[in-house]
Amino acid sequence: MKKNEITILGAGLIGSLMAIYLKRQGLDVTVYDKRPDKRKTPYFEGGRSINMALSHRGWKSLEQVGLKDKVLPLAIPMFGRKIHDEHGGTSFIPYGKKEQAIYSISRGKFNQLLAEEAENLGAKFNFEHKCEEVNFPSQEITFSTPEGPFKLQAPVIVGADGAYSALRLSMQKQVRFNYKQEYLTHGYKELTIPATAAGEFAMDPNALHIWPRGKFMLIALPNPDKSFTCTLFLPFEGTKVCFEKITDERDLKSVFSNYFDDAYQLMPDLVDEFFRNPTSALVNVDCYPWVQGESLLIGDASHAMVPFYGQGMNCGFEDCYILNGLIDKLGTNSWDLVFEKFQKTRKRDTDAICQLAMENFIEMRDSVADPKFLLRKKIEAKLHELYPNDWIPLYTMVTFSDISYSEAYAQGKLQEAIMDRVMADPLITENWNKLDYEEIIFQMETAKAV
Ligand SMILES: Cc1cc2nc3c(=O)[nH]c(=O)nc-3n(C[C@H](O)[C@H](O)[C@H](O)COP(=O)(O)OP(=O)(O)OC[C@H]3O[C@@H](n4cnc5c(N)ncnc54)[C@H](O)[C@@H]3O)c2cc1C
Ligand SMILES: NC(=O)C1=CN([C@@H]2O[C@H](COP(=O)(O)OP(=O)(O)OC[C@H]3O[C@@H](n4cnc5c(N)ncnc54)[C@H](OP(=O)(O)O)[C@@H]3O)[C@@H](O)[C@H]2O)C=CC1
Ligand SMILES: Nc1ccccc1C(=O)C[C@H](N)C(=O)O
Structure with a gap:
């Protein structure tokens, strides 16, 4: 079996971007998706995550494959949260610095752009091919198609078949595969x-x-x-x-x-x-290992998260970026090594963002309505302005930087503990302008050193 022939399961956002990356590596890429080709059989998509927020980690990957300028005109910047209270009043909480925004983009159009780009680079797409099962020792995939079952011998398989992945289901039948799903x-x-x-x-x-x-x-x-x-x-x-x-x-x-x-x-x-x-x-999926033989799970297939941080797609794009970096480093002759390195380095980061996504639900549905939360944001923004390298608000680390998610998580928890102490002052609302910001940074450095 030729190791330069890559089979991708799923022509969604992540499968299509991965196809672009792998074509740029000079590999033979074939993508299979269970859905019909939207260009030939348009179907009703209403009511299913129509638009999404694209942020730094997503843009970084798009820039690397030369697509940033093509995608930018499709995206609308959102500079912060507009909070609507129960009486019709509104207030605005910026996401970061003045020019920092997350970008609203239509899933359908964006997905199409990525798939077409991959096709232009020579990737082959086969729609209406639903993966039913993968046999690992033989790397044989069974698809169902409108013409009946179809079997394929695939030397290297990348499973980007989403939150309810069929590749993952086949992995679940193997020994020592850990799997946990949690519905909200x-x-x-x-x-x-x-x-x-x-x-x-x-x-x-x-x-x-x-x-x-x-x-x-x-x-x-x-x-x-x-x-x-x-x-x-x-x-x-x-x-x-x-x-x-x-x-x-x-x-x-x-x-x-x-x-x-x-x-x-x-x-x-x-x-x-x-x-x-x-x-x-809404479901969170935690599984490991992501590798079985020469098959790898990426994107939602390996770490479906709840949508509250707006990071699922961004994280999946970062998966592609990191996998591509490992291919650059280790070549395409030893996929087992590339896949092993990928899962070892990436899992702690996807665990962190899955957890942060859960926590952001409470922030969005509840905390943002609390005036103390606004004050907290203000103080953190001031700290960031005064000490840009020493204090980076958690939202900024996750959304506007490529600091690893696990590092952002750990740093965020330290900062949260310090801010809890600052906010515990009963007179904080009046005193916040007189805070000793240097002392706060000192506390943070001390906590970090422990
Ligand atoms: C309500 C909501 C809002 C969201 N908002 C954001 C956001 O703002 N920002 C963000 O970054 N993320 C967001 N996400 C998360 C984002 O949608 C996912 O992380 C992203 O779509 C994952 O892409 P994927 O390619 O891994 O999976 P998918 O997009 O699901 O693609 C999987 C593809 O595989 C195909 N497939 C599935 N099973 C099979 C099979 N058996 N055989 C063959 N093909 C198969 C499917 O047809 C599909 O085309 C949101 C999610 C939800 C639910
Ligand atoms: N983390 C989360 O909470 C969620 C994440 N997502 C992600 O958003 C992206 C696209 O969303 P969208 O197109 O709206 O996805 P859908 O909700 O349309 O799901 C895609 C396909 O998954 C299958 N599916 C749906 N629910 C289940 C289930 N409970 N058990 C098994 N299979 C199921 C269905 O396949 P079939 O038609 O063959 O039955 C469906 O067509 C995907 O990445 C998905 O991974 C979507 C919903 C929730
Ligand atoms: N796209 C989403 C879909 C569902 C729920 C939240 C989002 C967000 O993007 C939230 C944003 N990151 C925020 O924290 O305000």
Whole structure:
């Protein structure tokens, strides 16, 4: 079997970017996806994570493969969170420095661009090929296709087949494969705020809008057609406001007018959309090893995370960047070595971002509504301004840098403990301008040294 023939499972965002990287390495790349080719058989995608936030780690990979300038015109910068309170009032919390933004981009268009780019470089795409099983000793893949089953002998397999990966399922049948999945008590539903009658955005397009309501929330990201895609995150059942209790138009209107009235006024299709679009589950997947024979899991297949940090795709793109770096270093003659190094170095980082993603849900749905949280952000921004290398806010490390996720996590926890002490001062609201910032940095350096 030729080791320069790579089979990628999944033509999603990560599989398509990986195909680009591997073609640039001069390898033969064939990609298989269970879905139909959207260019030939368009299908309804409504209600399924239509747009997403692209940030530094994603841009870094796109720049490396020469696609940054092509992608930039498709993306809308969001410079911070626009918080909507229950009375229709709003406030703005910047994500970082003035010019720092995360970028809203349409999943479908972006995925298509990446797949086409890979095709132009010579990667072959086969749609309507659903991987059913992989036999590891023989590296044989069984696909189901509209014409019937199809078997393929594949020397090297990269599984980028998403959160419910078939490659991972085959790995689960091997001995000593660790696997843990955790569903959240919350689910999500996508809804729309259309452009106004005048064809304009109905709200500020350069922000990620959040309606934090403690146990649940609504968010909205802008689209190039001047609409917003909103995502409603609610418990499935068991609380006063939950999906189970919204059974008809009356229940729905009551929830929206009570909790999200300013958004509700901008959602003419709410009732139709709510009852038409699926309610989807949220899952965290932790598994290891990612390698079996000459097969490797990447992207959501290896570390599906909840979406609250907006990092799943960015992290998957960074997987591709790191894997490509290892191929540069170790060559393509010993995939077992490349794959082994990859999983060993990467796992601690994906564990860290999975954990951070869980924690960011509480920040988004609850903490952002607390004036003390705003003050905390302000103090941290000031510390960063005064000591740019010694104090980097956690959000900045994760979103606007390529400091490893595990380092960001550890540093973030130290900073959090120090900030908890600072914020414990009952007079902090009046005193924050008089804080001894040098002393705070000293405390941090001391904590780091321990
Ligand atoms: C609501 C929501 C919002 C999100 N927002 C963000 C965000 O703002 N920023 C961010 O960075 N991330 C975000 N994410 C995460 C992001 O969507 C994923 O991390 C990303 O799509 C992972 O890409 P992937 O290519 O690994 O998997 P996918 O995008 O799922 O692609 C997998 C591909 O494999 C194919 N496939 C699946 N099974 C098989 C099979 N058996 N055989 C063949 N093909 C198969 C599928 O058809 C698909 O094309 C969000 C996720 C959700 C749910
Ligand atoms: N971490 C998370 O919580 C989530 C992450 N995602 C990620 O977002 C990306 C794209 O999302 P989107 O296109 O909306 O994905 P979908 O929700 O459409 O799921 C993609 C496919 O996965 C299969 N699937 C869905 N739910 C389950 C389940 N519970 N068990 C087994 N298989 C399931 C379905 O395949 P079939 O049609 O063959 O049944 C579906 O077509 C993917 O990367 C996915 O990995 C998506 C949802 C949640
Ligand atoms: N894209 C998302 C999808 C769902 C939930 C959150 C996001 C975010 O991007 C949140 C953003 N990083 C924030 O912290 O405000």
